[in-house]
Amino acid sequence: DTGVSQNPRHKITKRGQNVTFRCDPISEHNRLYWYRQTLGQGPEFLTYFQNEAQLEKSRLLSDRFSAERPKGSFSTLEIQRTEQGDSAMYLCASSQQGRDRKFGPGTRLTVT
Amino acid sequence: SQQGEEDPQALSIQEGENATMNCSYKTSINNLQWYRQNSGRGLVHLILIRSNEREKHSGRLRVTLDTSKKSSSLLITASRAADTASYFCATDPTDKLIFGTGTRLQVFP
Numbered sequence: 001d002t003g004v005s006q007n008p009r010h011k012i013t014k015r016g017q018n019v020t021f022r023c024d025p026i027s028e029h030n031r032l033y034w035y036r037q038t039l040g041q042g043p044e045f046l047t048y049f050q051n052e053a054q055l056e057k058s059r060l061l062s063d064r065f066s067a068e069r070p071k072g073s074f075s076t077l078e079i080q081r082t083e084q085g086d087s088a089m090y091l092c093a094s095s096q097q098g099r100d101r102k103f104g105p106g107t108r109l110t111v112t
Numbered sequence: 113s114q115q116g117e118e119d120p121q122a123l124s125i126q127e128g129e130n131a132t133m134n135c136s137y138k139t140s141i142n143n144l145q146w147y148r149q150n151s152g153r154g155l156v157h158l159i160l161i162r163s164n165e166r167e168k169h170s171g172r173l174r175v176t177l178d179t180s181k182k183s184s185s186l187l188i189t190a191s192r193a194a195d196t197a198s199y200f201c202a203t204d205p206t207d208k209l210i211f212g213t214g215t216r217l218q219v220f221p
């Protein structure tokens with residue numbers, strides 16, 4: 001068990017560009033969560049999946065954000081037409097039916 | 113949006129002292145969890161207390177829960193420099209975890 005992994009760890013992009021992040025959960029975990037964390041704040045829930053089904057989306061997840069988990073394993077989070085306000089740490093976590101939740105190291109996005 | 117507030121926002125102590133941080137939340141809960149986050153890293157789960165529990169211990173950690181006041185506290189005894197981190201409480205109304213604003217703890221050797 002190598003834990004939850006996220007790639008890339010850091011991403012710098014120019015405003016208006018699209019970015020995609022990947023999360024690989026713990027293999028036996030069926031739930032996968034995305035959070036966003038801005039400096040000095042706690043993580044804020046974005047969305048979560050049970051297997052390949054996206055069960056809940058936060059109002060924070062604007063139309064420019066989309067998340068997928070096509071085969072119920074890894075997940076991607078895409079942000080289209082990035083804005084400076086999207087600069088944040090994007091955290092992924094996984095769990096088995098809500099138990100034993102583990103977080104990944106995060107992807108830090110900087111939009112210039 | 114955040115579930116609630118943590119207090120204090122920042123805390124500086126010497127090694128060996130105890131650190132107490134408080135968390136208030138807004139809605140009914142099934143359980144409340146505490147997490148630690150080292151600078152720029154992911155979160156590590158510390159302890160979970162269920163809504164029908166009032167106090168729980170794990171090593172140097174002691175957590176209390178008062179559901180009538182919608183508040184919880186985390187006590188770290190005999191602090192070490194390695195305890196330097198941000199600490200967050202989180203509630204779990206529908207499995208999505210709602211975090212507080214966090215307390216930044218600095219432990220000086």
